[in-house]
Amino acid sequence: MVDPGALLEPLIPALRRYAYALLHDHAAADDLVQDTLERALSRWTSRRPDGELRAWLFAILRNLNIDAYRQARRRGAQVEVDEVDHSETATRQETALEARDVLAALDQLPEEQKSLLLLIGVEDFSYKEAARVLDVPIGTVMSRLSRARQRLRSVVENGPVALLRRVK
Amino acid sequence: MTGEDVPIDEDELQAFVDERLDGPRRDAVEAHLARHHELRERIAAERRQRASLRAQLQGKAAEPIPARLRIATIQAARRARLARRVSLIAAAAAIFVVGASAGWFANSLRSAQPVLTAQVPTTAIAQGAAAAYRTFVVEVAHPVEVGVAQETHLLQWLSKRLGHKLEAPDLAPFGYRLMGGRLLPGGSGAAAQLMYEDSAGKRLTLYVRAADGTETAFRFQQDGDAATFAWIDQGFGFAVTATASREELLPIAEAVYKGLTSKG
Numbered sequence: 001m002v003d004p005g006a007l008l009e010p011l012i013p014a015l016r017r018y019a020y021a022l023l024h025d026h027a028a029a030d031d032l033v034q035d036t037l038e039r040a041l042s043r044w045t046s047r048r049p050d051g052e053l054r055a056w057l058f059a060i061l062r063n064l065n066i067d068a069y070r071q072a073r074r075r076g077a078q079v080e081v082d083e084v085d086h087s088e089t090a091t092r093q094e095t096a097l098e099a100r101d102v103l104a105a106l107d108q109l110p111e112e113q114k115s116l117l118l119l120i121g122v123e124d125f126s127y128k129e130a131a132r133v134l135d136v137p138i139g140t141v142m143s144r145l146s147r148a149r150q151r152l153r154s155v156v157e158n159g160p161v162a163l164l165r166r167v168k
Numbered sequence: 169m170t171g172e173d174v175p176i177d178e179d180e181l182q183a184f185v186d187e188r189l190d191g192p193r194r195d196a197v198e199a200h201l202a203r204h205h206e207l208r209e210r211i212a213a214e215r216r217q218r219a220s221l222r223a224q225l226q227g228k229a230a231e232p233i234p235a236r237l238r239i240a241t242i243q244a245a246r247r248a249r250l251a252r253r254v255s256l257i258a259a260a261a262a263i264f265v266v267g268a269s270a271g272w273f274a275n276s277l278r279s280a281q282p283v284l285t286a287q288v289p290t291t292a293i294a295q296g297a298a299a300a301y302r303t304f305v306v307e308v309a310h311p312v313e314v315g316v317a318q319e320t321h322l323l324q325w326l327s328k329r330l331g332h333k334l335e336a337p338d339l340a341p342f343g344y345r346l347m348g349g350r351l352l353p354g355g356s357g358a359a360a361q362l363m364y365e366d367s368a369g370k371r372l373t374l375y376v377r378a379a380d381g382t383e384t385a386f387r388f389q390q391d392g393d394a395a396t397f398a399w400i401d402q403g404f405g406f407a408v409t410a411t412a413s414r415e416e417l418l419p420i421a422e423a424v425y426k427g428l429t430s431k432g
Contacts, residue, residue: 005238008239013230016229016233017225021228030237037239041243103224120186122222149218
């Protein structure tokens, strides 16, 4: 059998970058990557042996992150998120405008749009590969990508306040 | 460039932002954007933001992989977890496996192969005793099924189930007091375990069950830090197990052997 290490390790830097872009926290991002690698190793023999290792790994990471987010919500972190958003809005808006902090602006997008922009725009996933990670048809990827960029532009240009108002 | 009506759809604009269009299509999009000011601004902004995001995250992927995320580290941790789980399962299974194989050997002995007679049943007794020791000696809440307070009842009950009159040897000279005992599966029938404890909380067990054979020498077995002396006497196998050295355990085993035979 091929040594999993030789196949997995070259992908770890990109996994760490994706995790960090999702979480904005270095330690939490590495926790997420560690969980991802552990799960990948435990399912190593049952993976599809067709060279789509990268999409498979990123999908594991993304799903773990979504599950963790759902759990946090169930525990009542929702209230906290609202409060934080309120106080941070002003500073975030400034940062986004002044320093073109696109990474911070990205946080104002729904997870799916955020992941799309990261996978395609940063990790250079093909549209097909991204469709596999998100488990949606490729046509859906294209339309959502367009919407995600539109939204990101709106956050960067107008700040998150306008966007939040419009969403509600 | 061709005229106004080269159809450019949104998918192509996105591919243009991602720099994924080849020559002719890229030229077509550029020509289209040149004629549409607002769209050109929009696409330029999207390309800028894509570039900013890449630049902001570039450093992260250039970092060396932390030790805890190395595959070798994760694999080693997994193997250690797996080994712990397997050894727990093995300890639990050993009691039953030893029981089953001892029964099988007993059968084969009766029918065909007298060659194995002496060794194998003693080994099975020793292994059964060691497995039972490992399982119950660490037990805090219920180390025994019936306590020493009901010693008479305990010995009557175990004797009845074993089909052998069981006495609890007095190990006070060695500092061990009887705590009680329990019934276990063993061979084709039942096994009994008597548990003793010294003042320091160190435990010792006497394991008894039916076995083929009349008399064998002591068989010593070391199982981790648990030492066992096993022997067979008149159709029953006995084993003394404790966390002790061979030299410490031997006199205790001899005393148990003498005590049991003199009364038997």
